[in-house]
Amino acid sequence: MENEAQAVNVRKNQSRVGLVLLAFIAFISLGLPDGLMGVAWPSVRHQFSQPLDSLGYLLIAGTIGYTLSSFFSGKIMSRLGVGGLLAASCALTAGSLLGYTLAPVWWVMVGLALFAGMGGGAIDAAINTYVAAHFAEGLMQWLHASFGVGITLGPIIMTLGLKNTGAWRTGYLEVGSAQLLLAVCFILTAAMWRNGQSAGKEAERNLADYHTPLSETLREPRVWLSILLFFLYTGMEVILGNWAYTLLTESRGIAPQTAGLWTGSYWATFTLGRMLAGLYTRRIGGRKLVAGSLLLALIGGLLLWWNPSNTVGLVGVATIGFAIAPVFPALVSLTSDRVGLKHAANTIGMQISASGLGAALLSSLAGVLARRISLEIIPVYLVGINTLLIGIFLTSIILSRRQDLAR
Incomplete structure (x- = not known):
């Protein structure tokens, strides 16, 4: 019996470590798109003949999507689970970023920014809620550090894309493809998130007191x-x-x-x-x-x-x-x-x-x-x-x- 209990504890610890790593990967994926536009913007605005301050349209569209998805994330999470929500959000973000590579006119870019914001907002809300409910507060700094990893890689990816191909769309193609792979990873690990949720229900009740x-x-x-x-x-x-x-x-x-x-x-x-x-x-x-x-x-x-x-x-x-x-x-x-x-x-x-x-x-x-x-x-x-x-x-x-x- 003691050996069985130890084995169960080992499996639980392994599952928790796996979930932490997946949470970090999710926040890296959240940061990647945010780091692209700062470098891409001069090329984007010249291609679509936009003035300097038109970046605001992309930012506002993204914010509207972010606010909507984060607001309703609790209801969506109760239906899809954390893993399902992360998979759907990464897929939505991936589709938006890959759409940038095909956008023929400026307003298509703005529309896609709305959906990219929706994906990012759901990822942000889901992971922050999950970590706050299940892990110690010290982990929050490390979680947000992983966002920094993603947003650090973004400008580098875009700079290399511009250098090697001369096209800003290359950077979005690479990051969009990576987001698509992450969506598959979250689909395959959905059961791990469900198990983690059931283990942490008391923590979730404490947050809702x-x-x-x-x-x-x-x-x-x-x-x-x-x-x-x-x-x-x-x-x-x-x-x-x-x-x-x-x-x-x-x-x-x-x-x-x-x-x-x-x-x-x-x-x-x-x-x-x-x-x-x-x-x-x-x-x-x-x-x-x-x-x-x-x-x-x-x-x-x-x-x-x-x-x-x-x-x-x-x-x-x-x-x-x-x-x-x-x-x-x-x-x-x-x-x-x-x-x-x-x-x-x-x-x-x-x-x-x-x-x-x-x-x-x-x-x-x-x-x-x-x-x-x-x-x-x-x-x-x-x-x-x-x-x-x-x-x-x-x-x-x-x-x-x-x-x-x-x-």
Whole structure:
């Protein structure tokens, strides 16, 4: 009997390890498409004769799809299971990316972006929910680091595609094909996800213990500050990812291959930062980690703005990537600290929605400003957002401490 129990435990542990690896692969796949467009955009807009700020149409379409799929992911997951939802989402994303390679006109690209966003939103919601329900919080930093791996590879894949074939569609063909293979992998492993779900039902019940009315949560000023943090942070993260390559090539005259590699370095240092945060978060503490990260990102933004030489500007890009890496996962973990346990469940959902809106709207506004003023407005814009973020984060800490004292 003892040997049988040990064998069962070994199988359970192996299954958990397998699920963690699959979750990481899913987040790598989530990051790959996000890293492509920043490098592809100059070629895409020239081919379709679009102005600089038309990137906003793609971002807004993707955000609409992302918001819709993440909102309904719970209902879909209850029917398809996590594995089924991941398989369907990867297939939808793959179809959209492969569709980019055939798109004859600009508005077909925009329509496909809607479906790509739907696939990405469902993957994001499913994996975050699963990991939060079944694994320790420390795993969240590593999970988001795997997203960084994908988004680091994206610019490199697109740069090599442009170099070898001269066509931006090559990068989307390669990543779309990889997404299709992942969809097959998730279909084949659907049973593993179902077994993992049944083993973790108590954790899922604990997450659903709070039933605070949404109207009550929305009356809390701390909640609105927390939502605004995610809106601004994600916007800042995406702005540089989408516009660094264009800034470096079209405004500063850096060779496309060099600019592509340095855009990739933004996401590479981003990934490294999350890996290190996974090791040291407990020692440093979440509040200090976020505050220090935002201050270092501000220094990187000032270097990119100052730009006395191309080297200093490029170092600024890499510094920002490294600095902001742990902020999103840490802010998620600190949600109950900022708004209280009673409102945490409601607030987390609204924060994720706000992050998608911030990514689309603030990055689109960057394009409008760049077209009307200059591409050099982008680092100024980043520094402004970063400064505002620091102020709001410190304000949220003060409000949280006052609330604690009032109790």
